[in-house]
Structures are given as structure tokens and as C-alpha cells.
Amino acid sequence: MAVLQIGAGGVGWVVAHKAAQNNDVLGDITIASRTIDKCEAIIRSIHGRDNLKDKSKLLQARQVNADDIDAVVALIEEVKPDLVLNVGSPWINVPLMEACYRAKVSYLDTSVAVDLCSEGQQVPEAYDPQWAFREKYEQAGITAILGAGFDPGVVSVFAAYAVKHLFDEIDSIDVMDVNAGDHGKKFATNFDPETNLLEIQGDSFYWENDGWQRVPCHSRMMEFDFPVVGNFKIYSMAHDEIRSLQEFIPAKRIEFWMGFGDRYLNYFNCMRDIGLLSPDPLTLADGTVVQPLQVLKAMLPDPTSLAPGYTGKTCIGTWVQGSKDGKARSVFIYNDADHQEAYRDVEHQAIAYTTGVPAITAALMYFKGAWAGKGVFNIEQLDPDPFLETMPALGLGWQVQELTPQAPVIHDLRANVSEPKVEAALV
Amino acid sequence: MAVLQIGAGGVGWVVAHKAAQNNDVLGDITIASRTIDKCEAIIRSIHGRDNLKDKSKLLQARQVNADDIDAVVALIEEVKPDLVLNVGSPWINVPLMEACYRAKVSYLDTSVAVDLCSEGQQVPEAYDPQWAFREKYEQAGITAILGAGFDPGVVSVFAAYAVKHLFDEIDSIDVMDVNAGDHGKKFATNFDPETNLLEIQGDSFYWENDGWQRVPCHSRMMEFDFPVVGNFKIYSMAHDEIRSLQEFIPAKRIEFWMGFGDRYLNYFNCMRDIGLLSPDPLTLADGTVVQPLQVLKAMLPDPTSLAPGYTGKTCIGTWVQGSKDGKARSVFIYNDADHQEAYRDVEHQAIAYTTGVPAITAALMYFKGAWAGKGVFNIEQLDPDPFLETMPALGLGWQVQELTPQAPVIHDLRANVSEPKVEAALV
Structure with missing residues (x-):
């Protein structure tokens, strides 16, 4: 058995540690990235934490440009993995799926790019390029598991669990993500700033009344009293799982929400106002051309x-409202993770931890035959039970909180967002 | 008669218009800049506003790199000006003074660079490189007039006027600058962003108790009820005229204050926190090296x-407190300028207008023989009366407001500034 991991950022760090802790099942591990130094740093950390369970198995680094399909195919032919774990930038999903198809090897990723700045990459069409591989993968007898992080990922498994065990009918699915941690910096992103800040500044899309609704970022807000971390303001945001949940789980409203502190939003708005979040080329006085982002x-x-x-x-977690046995029901299915505990386990923070642990949990489902269907699957299409039984042992627990059914109080902030109070728009 | 203007930014724009309106005295006008297009745009505006008083005189553009002393000397030899008007970046003062010395022609500028990021360029030593020319200029029989804008410039003339006419002894000189205008942008600087944002982020220096006192920017605040524009929060700031006033006018405390709105400071602090105000090289992921500023x-x-x-x-204006005829006295000598009126006169805003009008007023003093001493002079060393008699006709009036003598209420905000509440310093 063997896995090939592409990507050596924060999520890649956690995935490699977790793969190493489970290499009795996953076999030899190859970590590949454009920058081989990053792979080697991860390998040193794995040895330093004594996280390689079966020391007879291979743990090695390789350099590869994931955009280069031929190079990836060659690497697959060298390494002969049973599964390619794509934990690089979501921009490499399509070339990697193509490489896996050509090399006839199964594929897993943790997210798809949602980006207001790229044509055809908004929520409604986000998965189209990957779903286009369905027939090819089925015919080739290989498996693709899409969106196997936390959000997307576990939140979608929670929704599938709700469908399977808790509800007869579902009215609303609200995926909600709050980081109540403190990294000690004035401003920082928890994962790649480019991916993060493109995602955050995009219009939000949510599904309601049988159609996609679109509102400016940070213009739709509610407050929610979370277990463990308490009350937070959360904002409707474009996020990939909304698209796949809408495809596979019927509901009247499906929406993603992220918590932002007032301080974070102030930095964000300032950077956006001056143009620093733009991916468009900017020419400096000396002729140098850069992207502000x-x-x-x-x-x-x-x-x-x-x-x-x-x-x-x-x-x-995932807040599901609907009915069971003719009675209204409201549940919040969630995980709370601790940054310091994540660090003790794999020398990384909880944002990467919550994405990386599910990816390896899903990989174990594939290797153990629980998720062995051929074709392209979003995670909510697969049986939630073995996944949710396995995940706590890898480091992430989960809880079901019964709530009083209630219509969420959603605030429309469009008036604040679209019209700055004092001054008009930048030229 | 002839003048050579170096610099074609905002102040250069106004200076050229005002020179043209007074070319019966100043003679032929040459506007030179690194970018000749800017000079030509100004010339088109002068003709468009019909601001060239004596149409028989020359008004022409030249390209020159002001750092290139030989090139400037050659241009001086071509144009044969009686006075070089330096209205470029303050970083070119020293090479231009050297070029004027070599070509034996008089020199005028409107400010000196004060910059926390440059060695030897803080307030206490700001003028040293230019004052080093005193003996050379005197021996060459040429004149340098330093700091002939508004602040430095007119505010220093106001102080000289206070010494000459209003006070026997001076306790405090507070130079205060408030822009109550609205440019309609979320964030913009009123003159070169580099000069402006380096100046603003520097520690403030003020003179008190026979020595230079140094505090972090925006950490020393008072409120002042200004004529016309009303009450403003103003912040102690490093500014060049403090150094020359301290040299030439004895007082117990000399300090510069600038008004900043809460909204401006929020943008400023955000940009500083993320590192965007830094002039230090930054290497991007693709290897490109840029200065964030x-x-x-x-x-x-x-x-x-x-x-x-x-x-x-x-x-x-300049708030002077002290005594006259044995009685405590407090006066605020000030100008208020209107952005729209400035635009009607010279197609520019009041910040540039208030700097450019005094430069040409000072040039007229030189051409008319009122300020004809040989050597290097800061403007407060020269007779204020003819200058203040002339300036209103060029577009800037001035008033003396008698106040009730009072100790200013100065707030120490260092606790707020140096320790951000929520999170620690950036790495």
C-alpha cells in the first residue's frame, strides 16, 4: 500500500502527520510539493514527534509542479500509490484529477476554489470542472472523494448523518465556522492568504426558494450561541459545500456562515478599500508589475x-432544522478543536488540524473498503457512519446538541456595506 | 529675469501657475521634471486658465533628473535663471543646492525631509546637510531661502511676526495644521504618499525644557477650537520647522501638531500594522522585490x-503664547484656505495651494530685493513684514486672533499606541 500526498502547506503538514500515524493501513508515504524543503521540514517534524507508526514503511519527499500533468503522472508511476491525497492549493484540483485519471489511481481532495475573481468559479458552478470527471472515473474503475476536509467535509458528513438518522424532512442547513483562537498577531490568515482573502471578499451565495441567492460579502449576519466558545457574529459567505449539499440533500435553505471579529473585519475592509486585496496587476512607479494580493x-x-x-x-458544525416523526426538530452537530492540543499532536494549529484529520479519516475509509465505490463522490454521498465512528480516534470528536426549533434572526447589512458613510468609492 | 522650477507634482503645479501670474517680475519660466509630460500638463493648465500674465515671456518644459548634479548645472547654464525654485521631493534638496552653488545661482525650497527611516534625518539634524552650505553660499554671493512653503514657511513667518510685533518674551510656539476638506476618497494622501506616510509614522520630536523630546507618533494629542473649521483633535508630529524655529526663536516649548480624523488614523494604523508603510525591501513568492510603501x-x-x-x-497657523509689556498674551496667527477657491485659481487643491503660494511670495521678496542677503536663510530669519503684506494679493490671507492665555491640555496616549489591546506585535 502507498499514498502520494501533493502539497506541503498547513493542511499538508497535518495530513502527513496523520498519514504517518496510520501508515500501518496507508503504507508508504511520499510527500511532494513545488518546494521540496517544505516536504522535508514536515518529515523532520514527523520523526521529531515520533509519529511514524510502522517504521518499516517509506516516508519520502519529492519535488513536483502539480500543474504539470505529465510530471505528476511520472511521479505516480514511480511511487505507485493506491490513493493521491491532494492537499495543495484548490487551483490544482483539475490537473491532478486528470493526472490520476491518466495514471488510473484514486484521488481525494479537501476543497474546491470559490473565487469571485475567476470566471466560472462562483458557488453555483464551483464543482462543474470536477464533476465532469464522473463518467471517466467510473469507467476507469477509480474513486475520487471530493471535499474531504472539515468545511467542506465533516460538516457535509454531519448533514448526511442528519438525513440518515435524525430527520424525515430538512428545512434548513446552516454550516457555521468560528475560530475563537488567538494567534497573537495583529492580522494574519490561518491558511494561504490568497485563497483565504479571495474567498472572503467574494459575494455570498446561498440556496433558498429553489434558487441561488447572491449578496455582498459581510452583508448578511446572524448571531449564534456556540457550544464551548460562546456567542459570535457570523456572516453569510460563499463556500464550496453549499453547492454540493444543494446537489445531494434537499432543503429549503442551505447557507454557510463564518465568524469574523469586528477587529478582523476592520483590517479586511481597510485592505480592500485601498486595493490591497486585488489580484489584478498593478504597475509601480519604477515599472515593476505586481499583484497587490x-x-x-x-x-x-x-x-x-x-x-x-x-x-x-x-x-x-452543521445546524439542521426540519422535522422528525411529525415534530419540528433543530440540532447542531459540531466539533470543537483546541489549537494547543493540535500543536501537541502534530505541531500545527487547529484550522489546519480540522482540515487534515478528516482527509486521513476519509483515506482510511477508502483503504478499508467502507467507501469503495467507483466514480466521483462528494463526501456527503458516502455512508457517514463508519467515518464518524473513526474520526474521534484520529483526534476530532463530535457532538449532537438538541436545540429549540427557531427561525434564525438574519440581519441585512447591505446598506452599511455597499455605501461607506463618510466618503465615496475609490477611483 | 528668469526662474527655473524643478518639480512638477502638486506643489509644482501651483508654483508654476503663481509664477506665471507674476511673470512680469519673475521673467521667463522653465519647468523641469524627470517626467516632461507632467511639466507640459501644467503648461497646458496655465494657458487654459489664462494665467500667463506677460505673454511675451517664455514658459517652457524640460526633462531633468534632479539627482544628477551635472545635468542640473547644464540646465541652469542653458536657462540662466536668477533663482532655482526647488519644488520637487525634499530628497533632492542637497544635490540641488550643490548644483546651484556650482552654477552660482540662488536657490529656494519649501521643506526638508524628516524621516524616521533614514539615518541622520530626524528633526534635530534635519537641516544639517543644508546648513552646511552657509559659508559657501555667502562667499559665492548667492542666496538660499529654505522652507518657504506654508508649514514650514508661513507658520515660521508668523512666528517671526510675533517676535517682531506682538511679544517681548515667548513661552510656547505651537504650529497647528488642520485639513477640514473632503476629497471624496476612502483614503488618499494630499501630497506624495511616500513623503507623507514616512513623515506621519515617525516619532514626534518637540522642543521643551532646553532639549529635544521624543514620543511615538499619534501618542500626544490635544484638542483645539480652530477659527472657521471648528474643534479638531491634533497630534504632535515630527515636522521640519520645529528645528529651525528652535534655532532662531527662543521659546520654552516648540511643537508641531496635525489634525487627523479617527477614520484616517484607522486606515493608517491598519496599513502600518500589516507592514504596508515600510520602505524596506520585501521579496514576493515569485522573487520580485518591492518596497511596500x-x-x-x-x-x-x-x-x-x-x-x-x-x-x-x-x-x-501658529499659536504663540508669552508676554507683552509684562502681561500674558496668547495669539493664533493663521490662514484658512478653501479647496474650491484654490481650484478656481490654479486648478489644484488647497494643500498644494497653501504650499505653492508662499514659495512664489518668497521668490517675489527675493526678486524685489526685500530678501537679498547672501548666504543660507530659513524663512523666519528674514523680515516678515513685506512677505505678509504681499501674500494676500497672491491668494492667501492671514489673521491674528487674540486668545485667553492658557496652558494647553495635552493628552498622553502612549499607553494606547504602544500596546495593542487584543494581539501582540507582528513578527
Whole structure:
């Protein structure tokens, strides 16, 4: 048995540790990235934490440009993995799926890019390029598991669990993500700043009244009293799982919400106002051409550097409302993760931890035959039970909280967002 | 007669218009800049506003790199000016003074660079490189007039006027600058962003108790009820005239204050926190090296573009307290300028207007023989009366407001500034 991991960022770090802790099942591990140094740093950390369970198995680094399909195919032919774990940037999903198809090997990823700045990459069409592989994968007898992180990922498994065990009919699915941790920096992103800040500034899409609804970012807000971390303001946001949940689980409203502190939003708004979040080319006085967002990325702390000092908890879950046996029902199915506990386990923070642990849980489902169907599957299409039985042993527990059924109080902030009070828009 | 103007930014724009309106005295006008297009745009505006008083005189553009002393000397030899008007970046003062010395022609500028990021360029030593020319200029029989804008410039003339006419002894000199205008942008600087944002983020220096006192920027605040524009929060700031006033006018405390709105400070603090105000090289992921401050400069609106929509007024002046005839006295000598009126006169906003009008007023003093001493002079060393008699006719009036003598209420905000509440310093 063998796995090939592509990507060596924060999530890749956690995935490699967790793969190593489970290499009695997953076999030899190859970690590949454009920058081989990053792979080697992860391998040193795995040895340092004594996280390689079966020391007779291979743990090695390789350099590869994941955009280069031929190079990936060659690497697959060298390594002969049973599964390719894509934990790189979501921009490489399609070339990697193509490489896996050509090499006839199964594929797993943790998210798809949702980006207001890219044509055809908004929520409604986000999965189209990957769903286009369905027939090819089925015919080739290989498996693709899409969106196997936490959100997307576990939150979608929670929804599938709700369908299977808790509800007869579902009215609303609200995926909610709050990081109540403190990384000790004035401003930093928890994962790749480019992915993060493109995602956050996009219009929000949510499903309601049999159609996609679109509102400006941070213009639709509610408050929710989370277990463990308490009350937070959360904002409707474009996020990939909304698209796949809408495909596979009928509901009247499906929406994703993320918690942002007032301080974070102030930094975000300032950066957006001056143009620093733009991916468009900017010409400097000396003729140098840069993308402002790449400049910001270079200024911000490396997300992987945040882990040692990160304290506090995250709470991510799925709030499902509907009916069971003719009675209204409301449940919040969630995980709370602790940044310091994540660090003790794999030398990383909880944001990466909550994404990486589910990816390896899903990989174990594939290797153990629980999820062995041929074709392309979003995670909510697969049986939630063995996954949810396995995940706590890998480090992430989960709870079902029964709530009083209630219509959420959603605030429309469009008036605040679209019209700055004092001054008009930038030229 | 002839003048050579170096610099074609916002102040250069106003200076050229005002020179043209007074070319019966100043003679032929040559406007030179690194970018000749800017000079030509100014010339078109002068003709468009019909601001060239004596149409028999020359008004022409030249390209020159002001750092290149030989090139400037050659241009001086071609143009044969009686006075070189330096209205470029303050970083070119020293090479231009050297070029004027070599070509034996008089020199005038409007400010000196004060910059926390440059060695030897803080307030206490700001003028040293220019004062080093005193003996050379005297021996060469040429004149240098330093700091002939508004602040430095007119505010220093106000102080000289107070010494000459209003006080026997001076306790305190507070130079105060408030822009109550609205340029309609979320964030923009009124003159070159690099000069402006380096100056603003520097520690403040003020003179008190026979020595230089140093505090972090925006950490020392008072409120002042300005004529015309009303009450403003103003912050102690490093500014060049404090150094020369301390040299030439004895007082117990000399300090510069600038008004900043809460909204401006919020943008400023955000940009500083993320590192965008830094002039230090930053390497991007693709290997490109940039200065974040240059990236910001390229993103912000061109200050010259603000003028057409700029509304409201500025108020800049000198608050002098001390005694006259044995009685305590307190006066605020000030100008208020209107952005729209400035635009009607010279197609520019009041910030540039208040700097440019005094430069040409000072040039007229030189041409008319009122300020004809040989050597290097800061403007407060020269007779204030003819200057203040002339300036209103060029567009800037001035008033003396008698106040009730009072100790200013100065707030120490260092606790707020140096320790952010929620999170620690950036790595």
C-alpha cells in the first residue's frame, strides 16, 4: 500500500502527520510539493514527534509542479500509490484529477476554489470542472472523494448523518465556522492568504426558494450561541459545500456562515478599500508589475508560523432544522478543536488540524473498503457512519446538541456595506 | 529675469501657475521634471486658465533628473535663471543646492525631509546637510531661502511676526495644521504618499525644557477650537520647522501638531500594522522585490487627481503664547484656505495651494530685493513684514486672533499606541 500526498502547506503538514500515524493501513508515504524543503521540514517534524507508526514503511519527499500533468503522472508511476491525497492549493484540483485519471489511481481532495475573481468559479458552478470527471472515473474503475476536509467535509458528513438518522424532512442547513483562537498577531490568515482573502471578499451565495441567492460579502449576519466558545457574529459567505449539499440533500435553505471579529473585519475592509486585496496587476512607479494580493501575502505571517503560539478553540458544525416523526426538530452537530492540543499532536494549529484529520479519516475509509465505490463522490454521498465512528480516534470528536426549533434572526447589512458613510468609492 | 522650477507634482503645479501670474517680475519660466509630460500638463493648465500674465515671456518644459548634479548645472547654464525654485521631493534638496552653488545661482525650497527611516534625518539634524552650505553660499554671493512653503514657511513667518510685533518674551510656539476638506476618497494622501506616510509614522520630536523630546507618533494629542473649521483633535508630529524655529526663536516649548480624523488614523494604523508603510525591501513568492510603501503609492489616488472634487477648508497657523509689556498674551496667527477657491485659481487643491503660494511670495521678496542677503536663510530669519503684506494679493490671507492665555491640555496616549489591546506585535 502507498499514498502520494501533493502539497506541503498547513493542511499538508497535518495530513502527513496523520498519514504517518496510520501508515500501518496507508503504507508508504511520499510527500511532494513545488518546494521540496517544505516536504522535508514536515518529515523532520514527523520523526521529531515520533509519529511514524510502522517504521518499516517509506516516508519520502519529492519535488513536483502539480500543474504539470505529465510530471505528476511520472511521479505516480514511480511511487505507485493506491490513493493521491491532494492537499495543495484548490487551483490544482483539475490537473491532478486528470493526472490520476491518466495514471488510473484514486484521488481525494479537501476543497474546491470559490473565487469571485475567476470566471466560472462562483458557488453555483464551483464543482462543474470536477464533476465532469464522473463518467471517466467510473469507467476507469477509480474513486475520487471530493471535499474531504472539515468545511467542506465533516460538516457535509454531519448533514448526511442528519438525513440518515435524525430527520424525515430538512428545512434548513446552516454550516457555521468560528475560530475563537488567538494567534497573537495583529492580522494574519490561518491558511494561504490568497485563497483565504479571495474567498472572503467574494459575494455570498446561498440556496433558498429553489434558487441561488447572491449578496455582498459581510452583508448578511446572524448571531449564534456556540457550544464551548460562546456567542459570535457570523456572516453569510460563499463556500464550496453549499453547492454540493444543494446537489445531494434537499432543503429549503442551505447557507454557510463564518465568524469574523469586528477587529478582523476592520483590517479586511481597510485592505480592500485601498486595493490591497486585488489580484489584478498593478504597475509601480519604477515599472515593476505586481499583484497587490501577492504583496500582502508576502507581508503577512506565514500561516504555518502561527501554530506554536496559537491558543483557544474552534467550533465548526452543521445546524439542521426540519422535522422528525411529525415534530419540528433543530440540532447542531459540531466539533470543537483546541489549537494547543493540535500543536501537541502534530505541531500545527487547529484550522489546519480540522482540515487534515478528516482527509486521513476519509483515506482510511477508502483503504478499508467502507467507501469503495467507483466514480466521483462528494463526501456527503458516502455512508457517514463508519467515518464518524473513526474520526474521534484520529483526534476530532463530535457532538449532537438538541436545540429549540427557531427561525434564525438574519440581519441585512447591505446598506452599511455597499455605501461607506463618510466618503465615496475609490477611483 | 528668469526662474527655473524643478518639480512638477502638486506643489509644482501651483508654483508654476503663481509664477506665471507674476511673470512680469519673475521673467521667463522653465519647468523641469524627470517626467516632461507632467511639466507640459501644467503648461497646458496655465494657458487654459489664462494665467500667463506677460505673454511675451517664455514658459517652457524640460526633462531633468534632479539627482544628477551635472545635468542640473547644464540646465541652469542653458536657462540662466536668477533663482532655482526647488519644488520637487525634499530628497533632492542637497544635490540641488550643490548644483546651484556650482552654477552660482540662488536657490529656494519649501521643506526638508524628516524621516524616521533614514539615518541622520530626524528633526534635530534635519537641516544639517543644508546648513552646511552657509559659508559657501555667502562667499559665492548667492542666496538660499529654505522652507518657504506654508508649514514650514508661513507658520515660521508668523512666528517671526510675533517676535517682531506682538511679544517681548515667548513661552510656547505651537504650529497647528488642520485639513477640514473632503476629497471624496476612502483614503488618499494630499501630497506624495511616500513623503507623507514616512513623515506621519515617525516619532514626534518637540522642543521643551532646553532639549529635544521624543514620543511615538499619534501618542500626544490635544484638542483645539480652530477659527472657521471648528474643534479638531491634533497630534504632535515630527515636522521640519520645529528645528529651525528652535534655532532662531527662543521659546520654552516648540511643537508641531496635525489634525487627523479617527477614520484616517484607522486606515493608517491598519496599513502600518500589516507592514504596508515600510520602505524596506520585501521579496514576493515569485522573487520580485518591492518596497511596500511604493506599492501603496501605486494603489492610492494620484494626489493631483483629488483637486476637482475637493471641498472644504484648511486652517494652518501658529499659536504663540508669552508676554507683552509684562502681561500674558496668547495669539493664533493663521490662514484658512478653501479647496474650491484654490481650484478656481490654479486648478489644484488647497494643500498644494497653501504650499505653492508662499514659495512664489518668497521668490517675489527675493526678486524685489526685500530678501537679498547672501548666504543660507530659513524663512523666519528674514523680515516678515513685506512677505505678509504681499501674500494676500497672491491668494492667501492671514489673521491674528487674540486668545485667553492658557496652558494647553495635552493628552498622553502612549499607553494606547504602544500596546495593542487584543494581539501582540507582528513578527
